[in-house]
Amino acid sequence: MDARITLRVDGRVRPVALDTRTTLLDALRDHLSVTSPKKGCDHGQCGACTVLLDGRRVVSCLILAVACDGAEVTTAQGLAEEGEPHPVQRAFLEEDAFQCGFCTPGQVCSAVGMLEEVKAGHPSDATDDLTGPVTLDDEEIRERLSGNLCRCGAYVNIVAALREEAES
Amino acid sequence: MTPFEYLRAEDPAEAVAAVAGRPGAAFLGGGTNLVDHMKLGVAGPDLLVDVSRLPLDRVEETADGLRIGAAVRNSDLAAHPLVRERYPVLARALLSGASGQLRNVATTAGNLLQRTRCPYFQDVTTPCNKRVPGSGCSAIGGYTRYHAILGASEHCVATHPSDMAVAMVALDAVVVVLGPGGARTLPLAELYRLPGDAPERDTVLEHGDLITAVELPHLPFARRSAYRKVRDRASFSFALVSVAAALDLDGGRVRDVRLALGGVAHRPWRAARAEEELRGGPATEDAFRRAAEAELIAARPLPGNAFKVAMTRNAVVATLRALAEEGR
Numbered sequence: 001m002d003a004r005i006t007l008r009v010d011g012r013v014r015p016v017a018l019d020t021r022t023t024l025l026d027a028l029r030d031h032l033s034v035t036s037p038k039k040g041c042d043h044g045q046c047g048a049c050t051v052l053l054d055g056r057r058v059v060s061c062l063i064l065a066v067a068c069d070g071a072e073v074t075t076a077q078g079l080a081e082e083g084e085p086h087p088v089q090r091a092f093l094e095e096d097a098f099q100c101g102f103c104t105p106g107q108v109c110s111a112v113g114m115l116e117e118v119k120a121g122h123p124s125d126a127t128d129d130l131t132g133p134v135t136l137d138d139e140e141i142r143e144r145l146s147g148n149l150c151r152c153g154a155y156v157n158i159v160a161a162l163r164e165e166a167e168s
Numbered sequence: 169m170t171p172f173e174y175l176r177a178e179d180p181a182e183a184v185a186a187v188a189g190r191p192g193a194a195f196l197g198g199g200t201n202l203v204d205h206m207k208l209g210v211a212g213p214d215l216l217v218d219v220s221r222l223p224l225d226r227v228e229e230t231a232d233g234l235r236i237g238a239a240v241r242n243s244d245l246a247a248h249p250l251v252r253e254r255y256p257v258l259a260r261a262l263l264s265g266a267s268g269q270l271r272n273v274a275t276t277a278g279n280l281l282q283r284t285r286c287p288y289f290q291d292v293t294t295p296c297n298k299r300v301p302g303s304g305c306s307a308i309g310g311y312t313r314y315h316a317i318l319g320a321s322e323h324c325v326a327t328h329p330s331d332m333a334v335a336m337v338a339l340d341a342v343v344v345v346l347g348p349g350g351a352r353t354l355p356l357a358e359l360y361r362l363p364g365d366a367p368e369r370d371t372v373l374e375h376g377d378l379i380t381a382v383e384l385p386h387l388p389f390a391r392r393s394a395y396r397k398v399r400d401r402a403s404f405s406f407a408l409v410s411v412a413a414a415l416d417l418d419g420g421r422v423r424d425v426r427l428a429l430g431g432v433a434h435r436p437w438r439a440a441r442a443e444e445e446l447r448g449g450p451a452t453e454d455a456f457r458r459a460a461e462a463e464l465i466a467a468r469p470l471p472g473n474a475f476k477v478a479m480t481r482n483a484v485v486a487t488l489r490a491l492a493e494e495g496r
Contacts, residue, residue, distance in 0.1 A: 001173050001174070020171070020172055020173065020174045020216075021169040021171065021172070021206075023203070042207070043204055043208075044200060044204060044267075044269075044270060045404075047269060056243075056272045057268060057269050057272060058273050059200075059267075059269045059270065059273075062199060062200050062270075062273070063199060063203070064196075064199060064203060064216075067174070067176075067196065067218050067220065069176075110268065110269065113268070113269075113272075114268060117243070117247075117268070120247070121247070122243065122246070122247040123246070123247065123252065123259065123263060124268075125260070125263040125403065127263075130252040130253075130256050130260070131253055142403070143402075143403050144268055145268075146267055146268075146402075146403035146404040147266075147267025147268050
């Protein structure tokens with residue numbers, strides 16, 4: 001069953017016709033050639049496909065593209081502005097927060113979404129006082145990014161990058 | 169995935185009519201469980217009726233408590249000021265579930281109606297009575313670490329994986345259902361079935377029934393409530409065992425209590441027997457242990473999950489002890 005939808009991807013309007021079975025991840029990668037979101041597990045468990053959907057971080061492998069008609073999608077590729085890396089991307093570079101790089105676009109999108117959640121005062125499972133302000137310490141960062149796996153094990157430097165970002 | 173048509177519903181009545189009129193149709197909320205099951209070949213609807221954008225996305229204070237729209241995202245519910253303040257057990261349960269990305273998508277009704285399941289249910293190459301009635305149960309005699317110790321049957325030993333639902337069951341939540349015959353309400357604890365000889369049915373809902381809201385009654389003492397989850401890794405992991413509890417103390421005695429268990433049964437398990445044991449008694453560790461043991465008399469562990477009996481008992485004691493200490 002085919003459907004025609006329009007997405008706004010990294011600031012560009014992208015009409016596309018696709019089978020209703022297509023996930024948002026496959027629509028981006030295979031139909032629109034936006035390949036920064038990666039296909040890892042394809043079951044919502046690894047986070048490599050993380051994008052911002054209408055500003056919120058989501059795993060694009062478990063969302064049907066047809067259900068996203070009219071949505072704004074931001075991938076790691078679209079976070080850069082005028083050729084300048086996003087501050088989170090810069091922090092990843094400075095702290096050497098990756099090895100092979102496969103999970104990195106998902107890590108970066110997840111981190112950007114996570115920082116917005118913290119800014120909005122959302123608690124996490126690591127937050128002691130549910131109604132108090134959130135301090136983004138290492139335990140908080142690790143808990144909030146548990147939906148992103150890194151098989152190279154670059155976690156220590158990912159946490160360092162986000163600690164630096166949280167402090168700035 | 170098998171081919172399907174897609175319809176974005178404009179209002180709840182349209183959604184109900186569209187699903188009720190077609191045996192192969194299913195509602196689509198956030199899709200974090202359904203789309204996964206479609207990919208795995210476990211589910212194959214021929215029509216998806218998208219209800220995620222219906223105007224059911226508000227949390228409202230009512231005369232009786234709190235009314236949570238079915239489409240409220242798990243992350244928004246956990247972050248809601250009234251939930252954090254009045255029902256910390258619910259905020260904690262939500263925050264302990266899944267990952268940040270999944271909580272941003274998963275809806276309240278979708279969380280409740282995620283399938284009761286086990287690894288064999290999700291593996292179409294293995295027999296499973298829940299997936300293919302009458303085909304057999306691969307877990308019995310197989311891998312049973314995550315399986316039920318209470319209320320299971322010879323046909324199915326799967327557990328309901330939701331954290332949110334365990335807290336809601338403890339809080340006496342009521343679900344509002346819109347069906348082809350109109351609207352009705354039922355206690356959340358009665359929504360779920362035990363497997364019996366029909367494990368293919370997780371709930372008592374009929375085809376076309378749509379959950380439109382969840383109502384939480386006032387429970388002032390739930391301000392002192394907690395959710396404790398024991399799992400194999402620190403985050404983004406299902407519960408081996410979980411405990412949702414609210415405790416009302418009168419000096420050193422238990423005036424009232426709410427207790428529910430997760431990870432132990434085909435449905436979120438209201439520990440009514442333990443509650444009865446606790447009410448009016450001393451708020452001591454011994455009493456907490458006796459109450460947990462009373463609930464667990466009915467436990468029938470499997471070879472791979474006998475540890476859950478002691479783990480459940482200890483988690484109940486630790487949760488109630490912490491709440492009692494908080495109150496002193």
